[in-house]
Amino acid sequence: GENVEQHPSTLSVQEGDSAVIKCTYSDSASNYFPWYKQELGKGPQLIIDIRSNVGEKKDQRIAVTLNKTAKHFSLHITETQPEDSAVYFCAASLQSADGLTFGKGTHLIIQP
């Protein structure tokens, strides 16, 4: 089955700086890659996603890039703000039946 590795496990950045979280996946047939943000006491919330026929997608301060050859994808957050502090999960999927395989998560800390 699919295996997703996520790095780093903890990331601390100064407010206003950029943050980058990286993930690799094992199954080259995977074709859908979402990112989730989880705040304390809440369920994960979808923040951006990308499909395998696209190399990059941007939504305001958030962007995701995908390198199918290397089987890795990254989340980029620019101009970080205190409310960006949370745990971020990457995921990959091949078929709807099997759902999403998640990385272990990155705890993003925004220092004031």
Added chain:
Amino acid sequence: DSGVTQTPKHLITATGQRVTLRCSPRSGDLSVYWYQQSLDQGLQFLIHYYNGEERAKGNILERFSAQQFPDLHSELNLSSLELGDSALYFCASSTARRQGPLNYGYTFGSGTRLTVV
């Protein structure tokens, strides 16, 4: 409010007991996925139901079972509970079809925190 409702929010029970967690998916979503979240294992896929039919199983223990009813709500049954079953249990719903690629992400509920003592 995500539209996915999970009850109860918190549950404390003793080892050896059985509990039932309930999930109501977003209106119109036919797929329900159950996940277990723990500090060491992260988000582990347990089971997926589509319109009442079991579609896939992940790392679900034999002591655990689930079902999806005609009104599309789902229940996760956990029996012979052990201390190690203490975790957050999430359900998520999706517009995903029965077959084919997953083109859209899930919507998660707020979870049930299970504590086994």
